[in-house]
Amino acid sequence: MEEWTVKINRCAVKKEKPHTDQLEFGRVFTDHMFVMDYSEPLGWHDARIIPYQPLSIDPSAMIFHYGQSVFEGLKAYQTPEGEIQLFRPEKNLQRLNKSNDRLCIPAVDEAFILEALKQLIYLDKEWIPTAEGTSLYIRPFIISTEPYIGVAPSHQYKFVIILSPVGAYYKEGINPVKIAVENQYVRAVKGGTGEAKTGGNYASSLKAQEICAQKGFAQVLWLDGVEKKYIEEVGSMNVFFKINGKVYTPALNGSILEGVTRNSVIQLLQHWDIPVIEERISMEDLYQAYVDGNLEEAFGTGTAAVISPIGQLSWEGKDLIINDSQTGKLAKSLYTTLTNIQYGKEADPFNWVEKVSKAYAVKQ
Template sequence: MTKQKISTRISESKKEKPASEQLEFGRVFTDHMFVMDYKESKGWHDPRIVPYQPITLDPASIVFHYGQTVFEGLKAYETKQGEVQLFRPEKNMQRLNRSNDRMCIPRIDEAFALEAINQLVHLDREWVPNAPGTSLYIRPFIISTEPYLGVAPSKQYQFIVILSPVGAYYKEGINPIRIAVENEFVRAVKGGTGEAKTAGNYASSLKAQEIVSEQGFAQVLWLDGLEKKYIEEVGSMNVFFKISGEVVTPALNGSILEGVTRNSVIQLLNHWDVPVTERKISMDEVYQAYKDGLLEEAFGAGTAAVISPIGELSWNGESLVINESQTGDISKKLYDTLTGIQYGSVSDPFGWTVKVNE
């Protein structure tokens, strides 16, 4: 695989680039995309960079009917030195293959996929925004393309990578957001597909998100699917609570997505000698800590928002205002450090950043 040459066809008509300060999240796409095909008889083949364009699929393609698909999300950042770098991209490719395994999709060559991303980002280098808080979002995904209505793994796939210059995921930025605890709907259960980054997990979350959005909340805090007691994730992020000086995050249990930012937060906290524990944590425990005045901070962590402080939790008709709805010290330090490493303004003692080849 790694010896295959990536062919490149340059777009003949370049798109107009939006102003950095006007960027939303995921609305605008660059001039090119990467595509690679899979057939059972040939394996992964024909890697190519082509002009960004619609894709044509048979109406019977398995992806439309049984949702056999996976995706990833990572970013490219422009440093103050004018270089472009990625943040822990190998972790995303490792997770993509874990998702592939769960969804019965053939594994990709991780090193080759990273080389494809490198070449694509380099080609669309002018699309990397440089305003504060902006970046180039990278969306690799795999879809099952075999035209077949039988319930079975596809024998044909496409691996595609598209790029999107983005601003802040939440309009609040680093300012605290309001979160509603979900007691009715379920995102995932142990033994299901919660630990895979697959489309169905997000489709099943939309109803609850729609309801809470109408009530003025930014996201949903998901509880476990069996007892609806233990905290799992918040929207599209992993979640952390600082209680009595200790940072606690739900342990990976088969229904929680293993976030790259989550892993980075845990490493940073250990590096700073801040107590951090991965374990089961119930909403009852968080509520009691709040009542006792011990709940000091709460925040989400994910690629899109990096760190998103939680200023309020709504649960069973009660409003839990955390840290007077102010950004906590740990949240701020994590955000400043992670974004500093990503943009190259803070030293990277972990070797997390990878420069895009010029």
């Protein structure tokens, strides 16, 4: 881009905002959106905030045919004092560029995007819900837009950020869920796109999720795509197990997404002097730990739910009932501490919080 500035086009009429008790995840969107385009030789250019609206894209745009796209997910929170803050947004933007590299999409300037994001959030700050557990979900994404159906990296892209007010992920607190260990389908393999946040990973997971939902399970536990032996992720979250006083999580191996919440949980556990071990975890070893009475807790971690306790794992006809299907003390402590930091209710010893100050007030 020649000039790192954002043009502003305010909406003429603001939308009616939903009541807090009517909020669903990802159904309602704010008044404005950020858009930026890429073409050669201009590079990324024409950064602008405009009224939320449909995109006009050629039917031959490469995104529709070859799925060259990436996305991110993070949240903005309002503190009891009325301040707006983000939780580790620089990590999301670093991961966005890592995904860009894997999908052959040109990198974006992370510092500029963070400034543009803050400006967008401040413009639509009235959309940030204030009820307990609510927040403003942020979805940045990049799609390939070149009108061409040859198989090659696109030469044109569109970068968009949309915002959505969302309710509490759990209506009645964090409750353990039932998980089915997936033995037929796989999420990703080393060398594939598993460590990138790209739409195809999620599309390929839908079949297994559909089948397990029909059987009464909330999510699937993914095993590795080669031996179907080692644990990787749970649904679209990273996964942790507390075994005999130590916390284990699958090591990043090229097919596991490096979650921001995962990284935060590891840092928090280390801060609490709780041993954290990142290594390959086989389902057989986990089952043996359960049989020996050493599997104390299990939980997933991610932006949407923060911490999702696992009360039951079903594997090869065996049901592993974890902690009597109750939320464990560690999972509860992690959830409380992380959300308190996110909402500004507790000290942030890690400098994770990024403020959206009044300096981002947008002038017409």
